[in-house]
Amino acid sequence: MKFLSTRNKNIKMNGSMAIIKGIAPDGGLFVPEYFPKIEKLDSLIDYNYKDLAAYILGLYFDDLGDKVKDIAYKAYDSKFPNEVVVLKENDTVFLELYHGRTHAFKDMALSVLPHLLKASLEVNKDNKNILILVATSGDTGKASLEGFKNIDGVRCMVFYPKGGVSKIQELQMLTQEGDNLDVIAINGNFDNAQSAVKKIFIDQNYKNLLLKRGYELSSANSINIGRLIPQIVYYVYSYLKLVKIGKLNMGQKINICVPTGNFGNILAAYYAKRIGLPINKLIVASNENNVLTDFFNSGIYNSNRNLIITSSPSMDILISSNLERLLFHLVDGDTKKVKIAMEDLKNKKSYKWKDLDKSLIEAGFATEEDISNAIKTCYDNYNYVIDSHTAVSYSVYKSYKNRTSDNTLTLIASTASPFKFPDKVLNSIGIFKSKDDFKKLEDLAKLMKVDVPKNIKELENKKIMHHRVIDPKNMKKEVLEILNCKFSVKVPATSANIGVGFDTFGVSLNLFNTFIFKKSETFMEDNLVIDSYKKTFKYLDEDIIPISVKIKSQVPYTRGLGSSSTCIVAGVYSALFMMNKTINKELALDIATEIEGHPDNVAPAIMGSFVISLKHNEHIHYRRFELNKNLEFLALIPNFSLSTKDSRNILPKMISLKDGVHNVSRAALLTPALVNLDKNLIKVCLDDRFHQPYRKRLIKDFDLLKEKSLEFDAIATYLSGAGPTIMVLSEKNSKTYAMLKDYINNNLKNWDVKKLNIDLDGAKIIS
Incomplete structure (x- = not known):
């Protein structure tokens, strides 16, 4: 019709x-x-x-x-x-x-x-x-x-x-x-x-x-x-x-x-x-x-x-x-x-x-x-x-x-x-x-x-919430003023590294931080969001407009789920919005990477879905893929944090040629394995030798939870970001989530499990 x-x-x-x-x-x-x-x-x-x-x-x-x-x-x-x-x-x-x-x-x-x-x-x-x-x-x-x-x-x-x-x-x-x-x-x-x-x-x-x-x-x-x-x-x-x-x-x-x-x-x-x-x-x-x-x-x-x-x-x-x-x-x-x-x-x-x-x-x-x-x-x-x-x-x-x-x-x-x-x-x-x-x-x-x-x-x-009275001929101006006065940016959590994809692979997940911005006379806060906001103005050589921000948080801080990236991306998006610029995702990715240092978290947070990215000659190259719809992410989140500094310091300064070949070959095959839900190949490709063998030493229960996940019919596990969150890949409608939840509730009180799906949209201004 x-x-x-x-x-x-x-x-x-x-x-x-x-x-x-x-x-x-x-x-x-x-x-x-x-x-x-x-x-x-x-x-x-x-x-x-x-x-x-x-x-x-x-x-x-x-x-x-x-x-x-x-x-x-x-x-x-x-x-x-x-x-x-x-x-x-x-x-x-x-x-x-x-x-x-x-x-x-x-x-x-x-x-x-x-x-x-x-x-x-x-x-x-x-x-x-x-x-x-x-x-x-x-x-x-x-x-x-x-x-x-x-x-x-x-x-x-x-x-x-x-x-x-x-x-x-x-x-x-x-x-x-x-x-x-x-x-x-x-x-x-x-x-x-x-x-x-x-x-x-x-x-x-x-x-x-x-x-x-x-x-x-x-x-x-x-x-x-x-x-x-x-x-x-x-x-x-x-x-x-x-x-x-x-x-x-x-x-x-x-x-x-x-x-x-x-x-x-x-x-x-x-x-x-x-x-x-x-x-x-x-x-x-x-x-x-x-x-x-x-x-x-x-x-x-x-x-x-x-x-x-x-x-x-x-x-x-x-x-x-x-x-x-x-x-x-x-x-x-x-x-x-x-x-x-x-x-x-x-x-x-x-x-x-x-x-x-x-x-x-x-x-x-x-x-x-x-x-x-x-x-x-x-x-x-x-x-x-x-x-x-x-x-x-x-x-x-x-x-x-x-x-x-x-x-x-x-x-x-x-x-x-x-x-x-x-x-x-x-x-x-x-x-x-x-x-x-x-x-x-x-x-x-x-x-x-x-x-x-x-x-x-x-x-x-009930409290009166709205007080504006205007002449109808001023409606266009009023609409723009209201949009400028208050708006929100919603940014998804991300899970980066993904086993062999160290500092390169990342996926966007449906757990969100929402940042509510208001026009202000002066800057009321000093945080990563506002810092990223100011840096975006400087990057584009524009005069900075003061703004305030409140955060409605779902993404746990310092748990390896990209909470810092949500702040950086929100700062970039809000700055572009306040400058009346089109929200261009490639431009946002360039600026966010400049602030973050590497793109593996900010890329999926902006683009949505599964993203492979790298920085070369000051330019960000990336490719976005939509993974198999039957793939499910189970985040095992502990009640303790792990600083990026500590998780970086524990890594070796050099790796062997053998380990390098091991990771490169598996990184090449991981994407088609995830797209096609080739479970055996996913297991093989998530066997990392760059960071997980070292970082897991900082995470009590890592080996136990990995073993239990596989026992409960999970496809594979990997360390999310720098940790300590452990990500479990399972097939939708499997019993993995229920069995893991039951086991953790009865045996590991300092852990929680969240069932997550891939977010396809990435960051967006929502109101």
């Missing part, structure tokens, strides 16, 4: 690349080149939500292959109730989509998007960091922050209109914790924020500047096709559930009514129809910002009006981005028509459209009075409490039904919890007990006979 730009069919990408890019290079939105069909809807009747999600994601993102099932199962885990989609049945059916972590329907798609994005990067072998820019009218912001919190390689910045979201929505965002997250208020409305974000996406020079800093842009708004497609699932699931409980017959049509401002949620219902869901009418429900209602009733889209602040702020939008996708489909992909309309919208704030499908789409809007009446009616008649957005939908649906006498079963999307908008809900029902915002939540809880959701109740005492 390919995805095309709504403005140029020649821009065509696989689904995974469309997810990474977020928006097409010409400013258009990605759409599927065709709609796949559900062959037999009734065959899906017993699917749980996760399996149905995997099925539908697989129809569109076929280049992700088997990964889609894993994505669906990770996304819809314990943070959702078992049912995921809750149907509340009265004379209509309410589809409660707000049972995720942020109590809004956005959770349903934004729980999937981070996993889709990660899988897309893996498929495309893209090691760049992703910068997520989000414009939000309330709910998308919090859902994005939760979805991308502390995900390596992703930085997420959310922009929201100051005064344009509810108190609870704002607190949800401003109290959000996460090292890779930023929340910025703008002086303006949602359309201002969305326009500023879109301008960044189509500014190629600015995007190139971000790429130099190691960041590729992407989006979490519904303009990202990876956010839109997962929303199809809950409409299909709801239909099947209604059939299963006997409310519908298979094939019987339904109406779907959705409160919408940016047109994403109802567009997902349209996509559901196009793949085979029996839908009679799509009912577009707007609040007093009724630009969509006017469009569907007149064919004229006119955003040249004042934005009205309402009690349904997530719909306070005048430019509905996702409508562009519908226009594309209505004219069978005539991108010229779409492009003209979008240019008119940009330049004239309006456009005319003749090709509307009035047989499918109905549109209406609700005033503030209508919203209050809908909330009160639902409570009085059914003892059921709905929020202000759902009330917009209910009001518009009732108006449609009275006007048409259409008795088709209607599914109303209930998009947010009443607890996010307690003022409007309580006032509509006629409860005015409390003035305090959080006491209102208790009043609402009594009304609904439930507890206030824990993560909403906790907002009262």
